[in-house]
Amino acid sequence: MKIEVDLGKCQDHGQCVYAAPDLFALDDDGRLTLRQQTAGVYTADVDDTNAEELHEAAEVCPLQAITVHE
């Protein structure tokens, strides 16, 4: 499955970190670590074993910055 995180929308609330700690993390400045890779839309292939966590992350993100493609 594929994941997209729109870092233009994301405000580093870290809700995705609670939901899917294997996939998301905050750095020492409290910003989503994915920001070190891009300022735009981050995309990646994700293993299906993480599906449940990932869907929870997408659902709780207050800015709806995370999209999951099956």
Add this chain to the structure above:
Amino acid sequence: MTVTEDLLPFRDPGFRSDPYPYYARLREEHPVYKHPLGLYVVSRYEDVARLIRNPTLSVQQLDFGVADPIHHTMLGKDAPDHTRLRRITNRWFTPKAVEEWSKVMRASVEAVLDEVEKGDGTLDAADGLALKCTFDSICHIFGIEPTDMLAVQRKTYEIGLSLGPGGDDEEAKGTAEALEWFAGHIRRLLADKRANPGEGMIDAFIAAQDEGRMTEDEVIYTIFLFFAVGHLDVKHLINHGIWLMTQRPDLFAVYRDDPEARPGIINEILRIDTPESMVVRLTTQDTVIGDTTVPAGEVLALLIASANRDPAVFADPDTFDHTRPVAAGQHLAFGSGMHGCAGQVLARAEADVVFTALVHRFSGVELAGEPAYAHTEFLRTVTHLPVRFR
């Protein structure tokens, strides 16, 4: 540097009614200002935005005085307790959940406006619309009947009074009594819920307590927290939006005719009149802010309302402009980071429901009397907003 003059006179009525000139001076001259009361006040956007996400700052170790029970809520806890409580509540405020709550809000708003239309078109929008409809909505989320609305509003305000820096004994007593009132009120609601279970958020808290995921105090004060935040700031957003429409008929028309402009208008209302003026944190280690190193154990007041008017980020910051480029900077009205507002999707949706209903039903709105305010050092509130719809 020593400054003898109080540059942030929290309790001065002039400051409370318009703190923005004071903020502007702080940003320019003392971006990290050691207040006579001992706290460090941070006013520039860049510093506030960085610190509000700084995971080394604590809320759990802050001294809330008589409001100590707030430490039983996520607002007063650090990880891992914060994470645990936040995960239990988050699923009630996802965008999908909020679609459901918006229907309740809409029905409540339409019912109020039906009455306005039957009458002479006037309304005190503060209690009659903003408070009533947000209170109906949070009670629906809880799974309870919307009773004791005015008492909940008054007690919440009394708790807020002594939360700010430099409260007096009288206010502290009021806060303690109000918290006790809430604890009693909520214990009765919980007993009633155990006797007549339902499917609301309170039922979920009871289940969490029975499964050992929440303590009884956490249940009680988390319910208090949602009673408070369910109406407090969002009321100000709605009131201020309606007030703006009385001053600027063009905004009323834009809101009606250009749905794509609506999120920008709501964001700009939040930026220009930020309901919650600051968030407070405790340093747990040396913390460098610009030229200043703040040692461990000091209280930081992060002025989000000042950050939202920082000209370094928002050009011509005192002017309302809903077409501002989002890329320039996100306003900080909802805070950010781990404690960033859990209800922001709901708050935006509730405001949108009100404004959309108004612009579709009426052709304009004007003041029918003078608005009244009751600002504290934390919170900006409109207590009366007499308006007439046409």
